[in-house]
Amino acid sequence: MARLQYLELPVGDRAEAKRFYAEAFGWGFTDFGADYAATMSGDTDIGLDAAPDKVRAPLPVIRVEDIEATLAAVEAAGGKVVVPIFAFPGGRRFHFRDVDGHELAAMQPG
Template identity: 35%
Template sequence: MNSHNNHINYIELYANNLEAIKSFYNKVFGWTFTDYGPTYTSFSNSGLAGGFEHTDKPITNGALVIIQHDDLETIKAKITDSGCEISVDIFSFPGGKRFQFIDPSGNELGVWSEE
């Protein structure tokens, strides 16, 4: 098993204004950003990799914790076998694939794998 399997690997947050959020975190904390299109930016120099996704919806719980795993199909099956719901099925993005699920307490988390 890969030493990165089952580790929290990425934190995703929502933002209503990507330019304002980048300016704030850069100015206050020194984070740097890489844009991936008009609706997503990743941050670095923060201690843990992460990114901001643009949303027009009100933000009430803006964090999405991402867990890394090499075998998305196997871990997805374990999640559903445990009675949890898949909230977003497997999809591709630059650098990998991911899906999201709802844990027994109602928290939404993601699992990703490099391509």
């Protein structure tokens, strides 16, 4: 079953964002490269993206079992793929816009 697993937040300064969320909520982060950090709770996690080409708005990420079948289903339902399937540490994902123009991502762990 697909479920919301992740929320990526665009941030200007990764270290400052980590400090804020640690102080405000007690969250710990794991660094992935120079521009990215994420909680690793195993529940719905938060990613902090400070890369120059980061998303412009919060990005909900939906965990799915079959990335190719999900891409086909998104397109058949009227969604538009904006970033094709790509690999990242932890699996594969793609980004799409729903029928109202919201950008989301679907990811398959692996």
